[in-house]
Amino acid sequence: MSIEAINEQLLRAIGVGVALLDVKSFSFHFHNDTFEEWFGAPEEGAKLNDVLTELDIDALRTGLRENRRYTAETRFKKKRRTMVVAVDFTPTLEGEQEIAVLVCQNITRIRELESMIDSYSMMVERNNREIKREKEQVEKLLLNIMPRAVYEEFKTFGVVTPQLYDPVSVLMLDFVGFTDMVASADPSVTVTELNDIYSAFDRIGEQFGCERIKTIGDAYITVAGLPDPTPDHAKAAANAAIRFIRYLERRNSSHPNQWRCRIGLATGAVVGSVVGIQKYVYDIFGPAVNLASRLQEFSEPMQISVQDDMAVVLREQFELDSLGKRQIRGFDEQEVWRLHDSSRIMSQAGS
Amino acid sequence: MSEQTLFEKYGGFSKISRVVLAFYDTLLDSDDIGPFFDDIDMSRMVDHQTKFMASLLGGPASYSDNQLRQLHSHLPIEHSHFDELKVVLGETLEDHGFDTEDIGAVLQEFENRRKLIVD
Numbered sequence: 001m002s003i004e005a006i007n008e009q010l011l012r013a014i015g016v017g018v019a020l021l022d023v024k025s026f027s028f029h030f031h032n033d034t035f036e037e038w039f040g041a042p043e044e045g046a047k048l049n050d051v052l053t054e055l056d057i058d059a060l061r062t063g064l065r066e067n068r069r070y071t072a073e074t075r076f077k078k079k080r081r082t083m084v085v086a087v088d089f090t091p092t093l094e095g096e097q098e099i100a101v102l103v104c105q106n107i108t109r110i111r112e113l114e115s116m117i118d119s120y121s122m123m124v125e126r127n128n129r130e131i132k133r134e135k136e137q138v139e140k141l142l143l144n145i146m147p148r149a150v151y152e153e154f155k156t157f158g159v160v161t162p163q164l165y166d167p168v169s170v171l172m173l174d175f176v177g178f179t180d181m182v183a184s185a186d187p188s189v190t191v192t193e194l195n196d197i198y199s200a201f202d203r204i205g206e207q208f209g210c211e212r213i214k215t216i217g218d219a220y221i222t223v224a225g226l227p228d229p230t231p232d233h234a235k236a237a238a239n240a241a242i243r244f245i246r247y248l249e250r251r252n253s254s255h256p257n258q259w260r261c262r263i264g265l266a267t268g269a270v271v272g273s274v275v276g277i278q279k280y281v282y283d284i285f286g287p288a289v290n291l292a293s294r295l296q297e298f299s300e301p302m303q304i305s306v307q308d309d310m311a312v313v314l315r316e317q318f319e320l321d322s323l324g325k326r327q328i329r330g331f332d333e334q335e336v337w338r339l340h341d342s343s344r345i346m347s348q349a350g351s
Numbered sequence: 352m353s354e355q356t357l358f359e360k361y362g363g364f365s366k367i368s369r370v371v372l373a374f375y376d377t378l379l380d381s382d383d384i385g386p387f388f389d390d391i392d393m394s395r396m397v398d399h400q401t402k403f404m405a406s407l408l409g410g411p412a413s414y415s416d417n418q419l420r421q422l423h424s425h426l427p428i429e430h431s432h433f434d435e436l437k438v439v440l441g442e443t444l445e446d447h448g449f450d451t452e453d454i455g456a457v458l459q460e461f462e463n464r465r466k467l468i469v470d
Binding site: 116 | 364368371372375379385386388389392393394397398400401402405410411412
């Protein structure tokens, strides 16, 4: 077999579509088997546009003239499959005659794969967004039961080391006659209102740098000076206590259900930690917690009782009355003070 | 730890992509089911097959029953078409080395959706 014959056989059988075209009329001089397999056999005298219907002939002419090359991608349906073929034209001289060599590569599979990767990556991205949202939900839940700094430690190490916070100020609030309220009124209404009130307390506390530790039924405990120490923790807790009462008074003036509370304030050391393995609770322990709870019992409705040590700090800024020396269960006998809302005293003095 | 899905068991996207393309080719070549895809754009068709496989094998996609019903409601799909697709699906999975037991599970999942697809 001669070299020419081998060349021609190769050209016919190669997996690339090849055609030779008249450069002026774009009629076919030659096409190989692969070309025919994809586009069908061009009829006698057929022009390029009859076969590759989507091709921009003007762009092809310009490309050949200016760049001596033109490449494009053409799509067509073969049976029901979309074929994508990359076409490449280069002009060349055959003796005296100028012809264009057309080489076609089948890039259908590449485009199909690209489509599949697009489709898959969109699914994965959507999934990732969902996972991220869920993670944020979990984080939000955990942040509801522990301070952020504690949560960060918990996330990093999987455990929380109990930590001593000294000094902090503890605010303990308890509602008057809550048990009766639950029994007499619609319990779901009562609980809904309780939720509103606790949410308001959380917002007020946040303004003064108090961290709500927990609620047990109608008892609400918040702490200033934890997890980050603050020098004016006593004032922060006193300010929050005064605002809690102001908030309740304003609320009571426009609501049928009257909410009245007692508040106790105490300063001291507490240990904060996550307790439990399956059901985590962040809690604080220490004499300041117990003392605040006892002091709360000394309060008349809508009044605030303050521990002696704390009263010393508050005196320069707040109005306080002594309730005298009191026996406190589990503690030494000590003086107890009543905290007043000084803005109210001022406005009363002015009127 | 959650149980491994078939999608993970058979090599994740890099392997499953081959199953998808083989399935896609078979569908287009089939004269029973193929005509449903006559006027469907290639990228949409590939998108559907990718999601179809991922859904059935527990990959990162899932169609709700309502979506499936809506997507197929305008098509005149008969039980014979559904049966044919089931055969093609089983063969494709077999060609790609899926265990008989796993193929059975996938085909059962597929069968469970018959009433959503066939009018």
